Amino acid sequence: MNDDGEANFIPTRKGSMLLVHNGYAFRLKNKLAYGKKQWYCTSRMKTGCHVDVTTVIHRHQNIVNRVRNTHNHPPPGFYRRTDGSFKIV
Numbered sequence: 367m368n369d370d371g372e373a374n375f376i377p378t379r380k381g382s383m384l385l386v387h388n389g390y391a392f393r394l395k396n397k398l399a400y401g402k403k404q405w406y407c408t409s410r411m412k413t414g415c416h417v418d419v420t421t422v423i424h425r426h427q428n429i430v431n432r433v434r435n436t437h438n439h440p441p442p443g444f445y446r447r448t449d450g451s452f453k454i455v
Contacts, residue, residue: 373421375426376444377430379389379451384408387430389441391454402431408454415437 369406385405392405392407397424401423407415420432443455 371430372432375428376452377446377450379449384436384452384454385417385420385421385430387419387433390417390437391442391444392417403428405411408439409437409442 367406371387374386376386377383382394385394391408393408394403395406395418396404398404398420403421405421406418407417409415415435417433418432419434421428422431423429430438433440444452445455446452
């Protein structure tokens with residue numbers, strides 16, 4: 367399934383970034399050829415969710431190129447910590 371759209375990112379406390387797409391959060395899994403990146407749902411271990419997203423760089427922007435599978439859980443909640451990072455609840 368193609369789901370083109372600009373990718374949105376939020377910082378974590380450990381300094382990495384989470385991809386947020388359609389209300390769901392994704393962690394970086396693999397860096398692929400030609401600037402592509404594969405992201406897995408942050409609920410993968412807890413709920414067994416098998417959704418993954420691929421982003422590509424297009425015209426100097428990260429774009430969501432592909433979304434595979436369907437989430438088996440509702441979107442998580444987020445809150446911003448005082449240090450500017452986000453926590454998933």
